[in-house]
Amino acid sequence: NVKQKSGLNRSILDQSWFEFRRQLSYKTQWRGGFLVAVPAQNTSRTCPCCSHIAKENRQTQANFECVECGYTENADVVGALNVLGRGRAIVHA
Numbered sequence: 001n002v003k004q005k006s007g008l009n010r011s012i013l014d015q016s017w018f019e020f021r022r023q024l025s026y027k028t029q030w031r032g033g034f035l036v037a038v039p040a041q042n043t044s045r046t047c048p049c050c051s052h053i054a055k056e057n058r059q060t061q062a063n064f065e066c067v068e069c070g071y072t073e074n075a076d077v078v079g080a081l082n083v084l085g086r087g088r089a090i091v092h093a
Helices: 003-029 075-089
Strands: 063-065 072-074
Touching: 063 075, 072 075
Parallel strands: none
Antiparallel strands: 063 072
């Protein structure tokens, strides 16, 4: 019973994210833009300067420091820069 309930909860959560993305896409188009979905894998571990990927780049939840080139920044900013870069790569491909 617990396993069935966890599966149901997961499907409800998945549906919520689907609806959120659908609404976000609709509202973006309504305002003249478009939504680009990018894979989130390693966005918080990749250096936006040298593209080095390592879990050691994130020693704490809040800070990013590249072990290859020494680039430091807030981890959320690094994730946002990487998502932006991936989105631009998709649009300009």
